[in-house]
Amino acid sequence: MTMRWIARREFTERLRDGRLYWAGGLVAVLLLTALAVGWAHQRGAHAEQVAAQAMDYRDWLHQDKRHPHDAAHQGMHAFKPEPPLSMVDAGINPYIGSTVWLQAHRQSEVKFNAAQDATGLQRFGNLSVGWILQVLGPLLVIVLGFNAFAGEREQGILRQTLSLGVAPLRLLAGKALALSALLAVLLVPAALVAAVAVAVGAEPGGRVDALLRLGAWSLGYAVYLGIFVCLVLGVSALSSTSRMAITVLLALWIGQAVMAPRVLSELSRKWFPSPTRLAFNQALGAELKAVSNQVWQQNFGTTERWGRDVPLSKWGIALRLDDQASYPVYDRHYGRLWDTWEQQQKVQEWSGLLLPLLAVRSFSMGMAGTDFSHHRRFTTAAELHRRHIQDLMSKDLVAHADPLGDRHFSYQATPELWATVPPFDYHPPGAGWALRHQARSFLVLCAGLLLAAAFAAFATLRQRAL
Amino acid sequence: MLRASGLTKRYGAHTALDRLDLDIRGGDIYCLLGANGAGKTTTINLFLNFIAPTDGTVQINGTDVTRHPVATKQDVAYIPEQVTLYGTLSGLENLRFFAGLALGHELPRERLLALMTEVGLDHAAADKRVSMYSKGMRQKVWIAVALAKEAKALLLDEPTSGLDPHAAAEFSDLLRRAADRGVAVLTTTHDLFHAQQTATRVGIMKRGRLVESLDGAQIGQTDLQSLYLQHMRA
Numbered sequence: 001m002t003m004r005w006i007a008r009r010e011f012t013e014r015l016r017d018g019r020l021y022w023a024g025g026l027v028a029v030l031l032l033t034a035l036a037v038g039w040a041h042q043r044g045a046h047a048e049q050v051a052a053q054a055m056d057y058r059d060w061l062h063q064d065k066r067h068p069h070d071a072a073h074q075g076m077h078a079f080k081p082e083p084p085l086s087m088v089d090a091g092i093n094p095y096i097g098s099t100v101w102l103q104a105h106r107q108s109e110v111k112f113n114a115a116q117d118a119t120g121l122q123r124f125g126n127l128s129v130g131w132i133l134q135v136l137g138p139l140l141v142i143v144l145g146f147n148a149f150a151g152e153r154e155q156g157i158l159r160q161t162l163s164l165g166v167a168p169l170r171l172l173a174g175k176a177l178a179l180s181a182l183l184a185v186l187l188v189p190a191a192l193v194a195a196v197a198v199a200v201g202a203e204p205g206g207r208v209d210a211l212l213r214l215g216a217w218s219l220g221y222a223v224y225l226g227i228f229v230c231l232v233l234g235v236s237a238l239s240s241t242s243r244m245a246i247t248v249l250l251a252l253w254i255g256q257a258v259m260a261p262r263v264l265s266e267l268s269r270k271w272f273p274s275p276t277r278l279a280f281n282q283a284l285g286a287e288l289k290a291v292s293n294q295v296w297q298q299n300f301g302t303t304e305r306w307g308r309d310v311p312l313s314k315w316g317i318a319l320r321l322d323d324q325a326s327y328p329v330y331d332r333h334y335g336r337l338w339d340t341w342e343q344q345q346k347v348q349e350w351s352g353l354l355l356p357l358l359a360v361r362s363f364s365m366g367m368a369g370t371d372f373s374h375h376r377r378f379t380t381a382a383e384l385h386r387r388h389i390q391d392l393m394s395k396d397l398v399a400h401a402d403p404l405g406d407r408h409f410s411y412q413a414t415p416e417l418w419a420t421v422p423p424f425d426y427h428p429p430g431a432g433w434a435l436r437h438q439a440r441s442f443l444v445l446c447a448g449l450l451l452a453a454a455f456a457a458f459a460t461l462r463q464r465a466l
Numbered sequence: 467m468l469r470a471s472g473l474t475k476r477y478g479a480h481t482a483l484d485r486l487d488l489d490i491r492g493g494d495i496y497c498l499l500g501a502n503g504a505g506k507t508t509t510i511n512l513f514l515n516f517i518a519p520t521d522g523t524v525q526i527n528g529t530d531v532t533r534h535p536v537a538t539k540q541d542v543a544y545i546p547e548q549v550t551l552y553g554t555l556s557g558l559e560n561l562r563f564f565a566g567l568a569l570g571h572e573l574p575r576e577r578l579l580a581l582m583t584e585v586g587l588d589h590a591a592a593d594k595r596v597s598m599y600s601k602g603m604r605q606k607v608w609i610a611v612a613l614a615k616e617a618k619a620l621l622l623d624e625p626t627s628g629l630d631p632h633a634a635a636e637f638s639d640l641l642r643r644a645a646d647r648g649v650a651v652l653t654t655t656h657d658l659f660h661a662q663q664t665a666t667r668v669g670i671m672k673r674g675r676l677v678e679s680l681d682g683a684q685i686g687q688t689d690l691q692s693l694y695l696q697h698m699r700a
Contacts, residue, residue, distance in 0.1 A: 001570065001571070002566075002567060002570065005563060005566050005567065005572075006567075009552065009555070009559075009563045012554070012555065012559075013552055013554050013555065016554035016555075017554050155550040156546060156548055156549075156550040157550045157551070157552070159514075159516060159544075159546065160544070160546065160549070160550065160564070160608070161564070161567065162514075162516070162539070163514055163539060163542070163543075163544035163621075164539065164564060164567045164568040164611075164615070165536050165537070165538075165539030165540045165568065166536075166567050167536050464516075465514075465516040466511065466516050466517070
């Protein structure tokens with residue numbers, strides 16, 4: 001009961017002192033603007049992806065009669081689907097590319113990212129709902145709650161309240177409830193608008209999954225902002241003045257929003273170094289060559305590829321052997337590189353215990369389907385499709401071109417062969433998969449909330465009434 | 467009801483309160499007099515457990531305040547020199563909130579208005595925002611909180627400071643009525659006139675020590691001002 005009164009009084013006061021209208025109103029406007037921009041972008045990108053994927057497959061099917069290896073070199077493109085929740089958190093998508101060329105012999109990198117096309121001005125305007133909640137959300141909590149205890153101590157209200165026999169922890173709970181309710185007043189309507197936008201933006205079959213993802217995503221942010229509610233109240237309880245409280249809180253905010261992500265990013269790269277593009281390509285190329293040499297030596301008694309030592313009647317087999325020998329090499333090198341990136345990511349997630357922004361950023365991207373694990377899954381699916389195309393083309397060469405001997409290259413496959421290659425039909429994983437992959441960051445957030453609550457309780461019990 | 471035994475508070479080498487013994491029973495109005503820094507407010511703060519004693523014990527209604535800081539506050543009402551209320555709320559809303567906290571249940575509007583009337587605030591004033599209140603009006607709201615609480619003891623820190631003579635006289639009446647109901651009152655003041663008019667017991671403090679103690683008839687028979695100045699000059 002006491003807690004509810006305190007919460008109601010705090011709530012009324014924040015409504016009347018105008019802070020909620022100004023600070024909260026600004027955040028609400030930003031959220032809705034970011035959501036509208038995100039929605040338009042997601043719809044546009046999704047439509048482009050669907051159209052491009054269909055057009056690319058149509059081009060594949062409409063090839064004339066030609067040698068299958070030529071067709072394999074043409075290949076096709078895999079376009080990464082833009083998940084519905086990218087409208088609230090675009091994650092790494094703008095920076096990591098959206099299209100991969102499924103070509104012969106080589107596993108290609110994903111290319112064509114939005115950041116490449118962006119003007120310098122756009123880089124300043126990259127506003128997403130996730131970014132606002134991650135960076136401006138804590139600032140809003142600070143503005144609404146920095147003087148919750150410190151201000152009352154300065155004015156003398158705190159000693160009057162405590163003289164009535166109110167247990168300090170009830171006071172804390174009431175203030176925490178009020179701050180949470182104030183945030184809910186702003187964010188729950190925004191979440192409902194986002195839910196409608198996501199439901200409209202999702203494919204009919206993926207609507208439930210998208211909403212489940214949004215539910216988990218919102219829960220993550222609720223825990224994240226809960227951490228700041230406790231931190232702000234704790235710092236306010238320990239600070240002798242409001243000025244001191246807001247100074248400390250702003251310093252913490254700058255540390256976590258501006259400095260820490262950069263520092264942690266550098267540290268994680270130092271602890272788990274990833275190779276440069278040049279070093280990666282050199283190492284990959286060297287092993288591909290070594291493995292290829294080994295395969296050619298074992299099967300054809302020479303390391304000179306595509307030379308006179310291998311008759312044209314074996315070029316189909318040679319192609320298949322060469323491709324298949326490269327698959328484990330690609331898997332190993334890309335696997336190692338991606339594992340390193342995931343280790344770097346893990347460092348950032350664990351750092352979330354002290355810097356919750358890092359944990360929520362990971363969780364947010366993960367639930368939005370725009371993090372690296374989703375990207376890795378797409379890239380792996382695209383590579384498997386590429387290998388399927390290669391294997392089908394090689395199989396056809398072995399069956400129809402190799403028997404022609406010296407006339408190997410006169411063989412031309414018909415469009416029936418192209419039609420045996422299925423379209424690249426990638427379905428991103430479900431909410432459960434994403435949640436399992438983000439279990440660590442979510443647990444780190446929950447642990448952060450417990451730590452922050454313990455800090456707030458400790459600070460409130462230790463605070464001076466005078 | 468209010469008892470201090472050997473109560474001492476030191477801040478490093480400075481002794482703010484030195485072995486104070488007090489025993490204030492229900493019906494007593496005990497006025498602590500003394501210059502600034504004599505230890506009066508320290509005594510009140512120790513009774514409220516806002517600061518911890520260096521030595522000695524403080525009890526309210528037989529319970530040690532340092533061991534049971536929340537429970538002992540159920541029996542007292544505290545009125546500071548400067549009452550602060552929530553400026554964005556009305557007087558009535560402030561009273562409803564603080565009385566609710568003190569009692570653990572919400573009082574009906576009629577009872578709240580009756581309390582406001584009892585302390586001299588009319589209905590129009592009750593619904594005004596506190597940011598428009600004078601110091602005396604804010605103090606009256608807090609007295610209404612104390613009345614609502616029906617505490618067994620009152621702790622008052624310079625309660626008449628800054629009040630006009632009429633308001634101060636009203637306040638003295640209020641204290642006397644409380645004492646008549648068996649409430650123990652400990653009040654600090656610089657106002658010798660107020661002490662002489664109101665107190666049933668008077669203590670004079672100097673540099674943290676209780677240097678003079680007067681009871682009942684002694685107060686009326688003593689020239690309090692001369693006695694006070696005599697101690698201050700010594």
